[in-house]
Amino acid sequence: MDQIIAALRAIAEPTRLRLVALGAEGEWCVTDLVEILGQSQPRLSRHLRLLAEAGVFERAREGPNVFFRLADTGPGAALARAALARVPEDDPLLAADRHRARSLRAVRARAASAAFQANPVAWDELRALDLPAAAIEAALLAALPPGPLGRLLDIGTGTGRMLELLAPRAEGATGIDLSREMLALARARLSASGLGRCTLRQADMMRLPFPPASFDLVTLAMVLHYADEPAEVLAEAARVLAPQGTLAIVDLAPHGDDALVRRLAHRWPGFPAPQVAAWLAGAGLAPRPAVALPGPLTVHLHIATRAVPATSRAGAARIDA
Incomplete structure (x- = not known):
C-alpha cells in the first residue's frame, strides 16, 4: 500500500505528469528535460528524484549524465501508465512537449553524425x-x-x-x-x-x-x-x-x-x-x-x-x- 500511495503522490502534479509522458517515450537526462519543459534544473531534479523514489522512473548513469525513463515494471510504473492512458492525446501542453522533444532528438542526431564529429565548426x-x-x-x-x-x-x-x-x-x-x-x-x-x-x-x-x-x-x-x-x-x-x-x-x-x-x-x-x-x-x-x-x-x-x-x-x- 505504501508503494501505491507514494506513486499516486508522485504523479499527481502537473510537471511530474508531463515528465511521465516524456519518460514513456524514451530516456532523457536533466539537461534535455530543462530544454523541453523550460524549467530550472533544481526544480526538475527534485521532481525526478520523487518519481524515482516512488518507483515510477528508473535511473541509469552514463558518464557524467544520469538518464531517466519510465520504469518497465512495478506498481508505480503501472499506475503511471494507467494515468497516461486517460490523458487526451491532443492535450496542448503534452503535444507541445512532444514537439520540443522530437526537435531536440533531431538536434542530438545531427550533432552525433560522423560529418559533424569530423569538423563541427564547418558542419552544415x-x-x-x-x-x-x-x-x-x-x-x-x-x-x-x-x-x-x-x-x-x-x-x-x-x-x-x-x-x-x-x-x-x-x-x-x-x-x-x-x-x-x-x-x-x-x-x-x-x-x-x-x-x-x-x-x-x-x-x-x-x-x-x-x-x-x-x-x-x-x-x-x-x-x-x-x-x-x-x-x-x-x-x-x-x-x-x-x-x-x-x-x-x-x-x-x-x-x-x-x-x-x-x-x-x-x-x-x-x-x-x-x-x-x-x-x-x-x-x-x-x-x-x-x-x-x-x-x-x-x-x-x-x-x-x-x-x-x-x-x-x-x-x-x-x-x-
Whole structure:
C-alpha cells in the first residue's frame, strides 16, 4: 500500500505528469528535460528524484549524465501508465512537449553524425549529405532581391552558414536554433568571419520570439524536414515577414533513402514542390515556381513574397494622386 500511495503522490502534479509522458517515450537526462519543459534544473531534479523514489522512473548513469525513463515494471510504473492512458492525446501542453522533444532528438542526431564529429565548426547539412553546396548557395543568392537585404532572420541557423553568406548585405541579422551547442559554434564561426554583430538566440521555430513583420528576409535552409508540422512552421515564418518581404527555403525534394532519414532523425523524406507551394499560399504568401537543383539528392529552392496589403496600396495611390 505504501508503494501505491507514494506513486499516486508522485504523479499527481502537473510537471511530474508531463515528465511521465516524456519518460514513456524514451530516456532523457536533466539537461534535455530543462530544454523541453523550460524549467530550472533544481526544480526538475527534485521532481525526478520523487518519481524515482516512488518507483515510477528508473535511473541509469552514463558518464557524467544520469538518464531517466519510465520504469518497465512495478506498481508505480503501472499506475503511471494507467494515468497516461486517460490523458487526451491532443492535450496542448503534452503535444507541445512532444514537439520540443522530437526537435531536440533531431538536434542530438545531427550533432552525433560522423560529418559533424569530423569538423563541427564547418558542419552544415548540405555538405554533410555531399550536396553541391556552392551551386545551391549561388542559386539562392541569384534568386534574392539585389542590393541590401534589410532585416534578416535565419531559422534553424545551425553553425551559422546562412548568416555568414547573407549577413554582409543585411541591415541586421538574427539566427535562431534550438541547440545551445550549435549556437556556440555559430558564434565562433561568425566571430572568425568578422560578423560578431549578428544576433543569435535559442528559440523554437514553431514559436518565434518576435513580433509580426519584424524581418524583410527569412531563410530556412535544410530545416523544414525536421519539423513535426511544416505548414505551421511556414505560417510562423510568414507571420514575422514584413510586407514585400521574402521567404527563402532550401530543402530536399522527395527521396526514398530511409537510412538517411533514420541516421539524421529527419521527420520527412523531402517535400513535393506543389505541397510546399500550397503551404506558402496558405500562409498568405505568393510563391514562385520551385527551382530544382540536381545532386546526389535533388534540392528544391522555394522563394515566396508577402504582398503589400490592399489597404496600403490604396493609401499609396491616394498619396500619388
